[in-house]
Amino acid sequence: MWRKNGFLVWLMPFLLFMTVSELHADWRLQPVEDFSAVAQQAQARNVPVVIYFSRERCPPCQRFEENALLPLIENGLVADYIEIVELIADNDAKVKDFYGDEVPASEMVELYNVTTFPRLVFVNAQGDELGIRMENSGAYDYFPYYFRQRINQALEKLANPKRIKEGY
Numbered sequence: 692m693w694r695k696n697g698f699l700v701w702l703m704p705f706l707l708f709m710t711v712s713e714l715h716a717d718w719r720l721q722p723v724e725d726f727s728a729v730a731q732q733a734q735a736r737n738v739p740v741v742i743y744f745s746r747e748r749c750p751p752c753q754r755f756e757e758n759a760l761l762p763l764i765e766n767g768l769v770a771d772y773i774e775i776v777e778l779i780a781d782n783d784a785k786v787k788d789f790y791g792d793e794v795p796a797s798e799m800v801e802l803y804n805v806t807t808f809p810r811l812v813f814v815n816a817q818g819d820e821l822g823i824r825m826e827n828s829g830a831y832d833y834f835p836y837y838f839r840q841r842i843n844q845a846l847e848k849l850a851n852p853k854r855i856k857e858g859y
Contacts (some may be wrong), residue, residue, distance in 0.1 A: 718757070720764065723776035725787040726799075733774040734816035739845035740855075741775040744800060745811040746784060752809040755827045759834035761762065768835075772842050772855055780808060789818030811838075813845045821848045 720743060723729065733740045743760065745752040764768050778786070780800045785793045803812050803820065813823040823841050839855045846853055 692770060720761070720775065720777040722779050722782065722784070722787055724784075725791075726776070726789045727791040728785050729774050729776050730816040730818065732788050737772075737849055737851045738771075738773050739813045739815060739849060740818075740841070741773045742799075742803065742812045742814060742840075743775060743777045743778055744803070744805045744808055745777055746780050746808045751827050751829075755809045755828075755831075758831040759838075761828075763835060763838065769838070769842065769855070770818075772846065772853060780805065785834065788817075810842075813841060815849060821845050823848075846849055 723742075726740075728738055745756070754844070764775065778796055778799055780796060782796050784796055786799065788794050788799065803814075805812065807826055809824040809827045813821045815821060821844075822851055823844055825837065825841055839857070844855045
């Protein structure tokens, strides 16, 4: 009996950890594979697509994600207002662009003329830039305020009456 109970004592925390890890992974940004699929979702909801440009092994990108961007995504505060995807700029992977054509990730970086990382670029469902960008300033306490402003500007450009209220 002790061995069974001892096994359960070990097994239960392990299963709990695995379950929490799986739930935790759901809200993390996954690198985009197909912009056209994301665009269809954005078009159906009339919301902007926010492309988060990052790089592998980029300490500023990692700090930005952990301290500013992911807390808003994790808590679902922006889910109703945007479609957000991550494009890893120095990844050799290919992605489908807004027309469904397969292109290198670096081509998307060039298309949007992204030269500093991390960077957020707001586009419509056709991939046309809305003229709204954000970059990492390191002032993470102010990020939610400015991000909300940029989302509301993008929604306005799309003639979507939805707005994020102050304080989310």
